[in-house]
């Protein structure tokens with residue numbers, strides 16, 4: 736019943752825009768998980784893989800493992816993007832090819848794994864956690880617009896925020912002069928990421944989602960963080976194989 740849903744939404748929630756709610760759930764998402772976040776708990780768990788990723792401590796297979804997870808995830812997300820584009824045509828306001836990562840990930844995968852990269856990605860590097868993430872995307876993102884929005888927001892805003900910092904640290908610590916192998920982190924068509932993200936958040940707030948759909952988006956963003964962390968834990972578990 737509508738009344739029940741309404742009473743479950745707090746006064747604060749009612750007063751917040753969708754973008755504000757997503758930002759709030761995102762900030763708490765940064766504090767949980769596998770070491771990409773910043774909570775005391777995460778640090779106490781000593782995330783070896785993610786620390787090594789940023790500090791030049793992985794071998795080639797270790798770096799390939801992260802590229803592979805990104806490839807599988809963006810293949811599903813950008814497959815869902817294509818489905819919405821097909822369905823909505825010009826009305827699809829989240830049609831933003833400047834964001835698309837799949838082509839750069841193909842190049843990066845080839846750089847780290849060579850010609851046989853796709854087979855490696857789909858066998859050796861397909862871990863249970865990334866499979867769950869991909870299954871979720873395939874299950875909901877192409878068929879439900881609110882769920883798609885949640886995953887679109889979570890990934891691309893991460894890439895345009897923490898991703899830019901990660902790229903700098905990664906390139907410096909592995910002594911990489913150019914972008915080869917790390918083109919995933921580059922958005923050549925976005926000159927000012929901060930302004931771009933501000934426009935994106937404003938766009939979210941112009942979308943006319945029902946209260947129920949907004950709740951579904953918020954919940955799905957929280958789930959996206961969880962799925963991302965689970966995929967990250969698989970990399971942690973294989974650290975012995977991946978350390979330089």
Ligand code: HEM
Pocket residue numbers: 754757758759761762765771772888889890892893896897898900901929932959960963
């Ligand atoms: C080392 C890892 C990470 C760092 C250093 C980092 C850092 C940041 C920073 C500084 C911002 C704020 C940018 C701004 O004010 O515009 C941000 C925003 C964001 N991050 Fe991360 N992040 C990391 C990992 C992640 C991960 C793993 C995810 C999700 C899977 C994620 C998702 C997001 C999202 C969705 C936002 C946008 C929040 C909003 O403004 O609505 N981040 N991140």
